[in-house]
Amino acid sequence: MATEYMTRMGDGRRVFMTREDILADIEAGVAEGADSAEVPALSEEEIEHLLEIVCAKERIVTVEPGNEIVMSQDGGAISIDSEHTSGVPSGRILATLMYERGFCMDSIDFGHTDYSFKPVKPLISVECQQMRWVQEAVTVPVLYGAMPNMGLYYTPDGPYENPGDLMKAFKIQEARESIEKSADHLTRDIIWIVQKMMKSGGADGINFDTTGAAGDGDFFAALRAVEFLRKEFPEMYIEMGMAGESMLGIHGELEYKGKAVAGLWPHKQVELAAEAGANVFGPAVNTNTTRSFAWNLARAVTIVKEASKVSPIPVHVNMGNGVGGVPMFELPTLDALSRANKAMVELAHVDGI
Amino acid sequence: MTKDELFSELSNAVISCKKDKVLEAVEKARRELDPSEIIDKGLAAGMNEVGILFEKGRLFLPHVMMAADAMTAGVKLLEDDLPAGAVKGKLGTIVNGTVEGDVHDIGKSIVSTMLQSAGFEVHDVGRDVPVQVFIDKIREVDADMVGLSALMTTTLLGQKEVITCLKEEGIRDRVKVMVGGSPATQAWADKIGADCYAENASEAVMKAKELLCGA
Structure with a gap:
């Protein structure tokens, strides 16, 4: 009987697969990633290397000394003190210190529990004060983190008619106009909040988390904000992390600097992020929960590798619950997470996680 | 040709x-x-x-x-070329929404749009939808299926609550249940007794056709 290796499905379930089955899934994942993102497939040597990583006997794997990369934390303090993850009653500032001194993060994202730009606006003075306290306690760079989350500008949460409703009524032009107005509003809000956070809060920079969650308009608004902020604050750190692998075309015709925004995959998204003025780019590749970990990781590595290759700025890949080949599970299993991290460093050549 | x-x-x-x-x-x-x-x-x-x-x-x-x-x-x-009575109507009636406590709208709206485009009659009840609103709408439009979206691990349980209520109301047997959203999985769908799980919008269309049209 062939040796079977303990591995995972995309939803975190433990499964046992033969080396041949794992290899077949890796090859299928590579092919799917290359086809979807229109990027080169991994070579035979790279596929063999990935197979060794997935089939490693150890529960936890890692890189060789000297190949360590930087870790930039995102998500505010939510992963520590939120009930649905760790549930440690720490508060934001204590959680930030844990990230620096306990988990050795090289940069930290400090954000509001709601974690979107829009609700921060009326709380900006509180947020600036909190940021000042954090800056006095923490040594590593602390970025203020929030999601553009343009969905909050559509009815019933915001002033502009919901493009989803308009589309269903075949009002395509009206939907596009609503997206454009929302994008203008979002860009204004981001700039206003970041100006306050930089001038009064003393932040080291800004982390745009889950950019593009509301589609191409969301990404477009964030890019314009980055461009403006880069001019006003030439030395600030700007990290731009993405929501998903392909930029959803809800509008479909928006262009940034003459380039269409919709339908872009990470290796094209990073070009626009860098052009706008971001320092760090965080690609996200979605995990398919019905496929194996091997399939998902192979696909994610294929897509992220090309983004790393073409990027003029450091690439810190999103690795966690349901992205980067990591199974969709609230607290990702260490066996899968450590393998995914190693593969991203050694095969996709990312600069950070 | x-x-x-x-x-x-x-x-x-x-x-x-x-x-x-x-x-x-x-x-x-x-x-x-x-x-x-x-x-x-x-x-x-x-x-x-x-x-x-x-x-x-x-x-x-x-x-x-x-x-x-x-x-x-x-x-x-x-339509004029088709034999009398052969004009194809809607593929089925679907109530679609995001469960209570969850304000995420975009993914659910895309699913509604794709289902509508495929020929289903879709009643999108929005997001942050109380259980009773789902039930009332299902009765009102005599729905064949209900789609339940949730984007957060904390709101997934809302999908189970709707299924429980469908059973209590005695209409579970005549309404198919589809679940979706980032944290939802096939294992979760099996656990709560949903009829299907869809990974994305096009899969939602495919699964709906399988369940309602036998396609």
Whole structure:
């Protein structure tokens, strides 16, 4: 009987697969990633290397000394003190210190529990004060983190008619106009909040988390904000992390600097992020929960590798619950997470996680 | 032109999202093909491809709507050719929404749009929807299926609550339940007794067709 290796499905379930089955899934994942993102497939040597990583006997794997990369934390303090993850009653500032001194993060994202730009606006003075306290306690760079989350500008949460409703009524032009107005509003809000956070809060920079969650308009608004902020604050750190692998075309015709925004995959998204003025780019590749970990990781590595290759700025890949080949599970299993991290460093050549 | 070439022309016309091209292709095909074949193997096949291209980021939401509009016009043109009583109606009635406590709207709206484009009658009840609103809407429109979206691990339980309520109301057996959203999985769907789980919008269409039309 062939040796079977303990591995995972995309939803975190433990499964046992033969080396041949794992290899077949890796090859299928590579092919799917290359086809979807229109990027080169991994070579035979790279596929063999990935197979060794997935089939490693150890529960936890890692890189060789000297190949360590930087870790930039995102998500505010939510992963520590939120009930649905760790549930440690720490508060934001204590959680930030844990990230620096306990988990050795090289940069930290400090954000509001709601974690979107829009609700921060009326709380900006509180947020600036909190940021000042954090800056006095923490040594590593602390970025203020929030999601553009343009969905909050559509009815019933915001002033502009919901493009989803308009589309269903075949009002395509009206939907596009609503997206454009929302994008203008979002860009204004981001700039206003970041100006306050930089001038009064003393932040080291800004982390745009889950950019593009509301589609191409969301990404477009964030890019314009980055461009403006880069001019006003030439030395600030700007990290731009993405929501998903392909930029959803809800509008479909928006262009940034003459380039269409919709339908872009990470290796094209990073070009626009860098052009706008971001320092760090965080690609996200979605995990398919019905496929194996091997399939998902192979696909994610294929897509992220090309983004790393073409990027003029450091690439810190999103690795966690349901992205980067990591199974969709609230607290990702260490066996899968450590393998995914190693593969991203050694095969996709990312600069950070 | 062979049959396959005509099917291909119909399908490509839908993928082009242009109504005039679809109408032109239908006019040409109706001289050679049965209307039901034109719809099933030409227009509907094109619409399926539009869904796949949307998932891959090659086509965008406005294109999906334009393609659906063009296909509807093409089907209308064929109505007179179809035998009496053969005019295809809706594929089924679906109530779709995001469960209470969860304000995420966009993914659910895309699923609604794709289901509508595929020929289902869709009643999108929005997001942050109380259980009773789902139940009332299902009764009001005599729905065949309910779609339950949740984007957060904390709100997934809302999907189970709707299923429990469907049972309490005695209507679970006549309403199929589809669940979706980032944290939802097939294992979760199995655990709470949903009829299916869909990974994305085009899969939602495929699963709905399987469950409601046997396709």
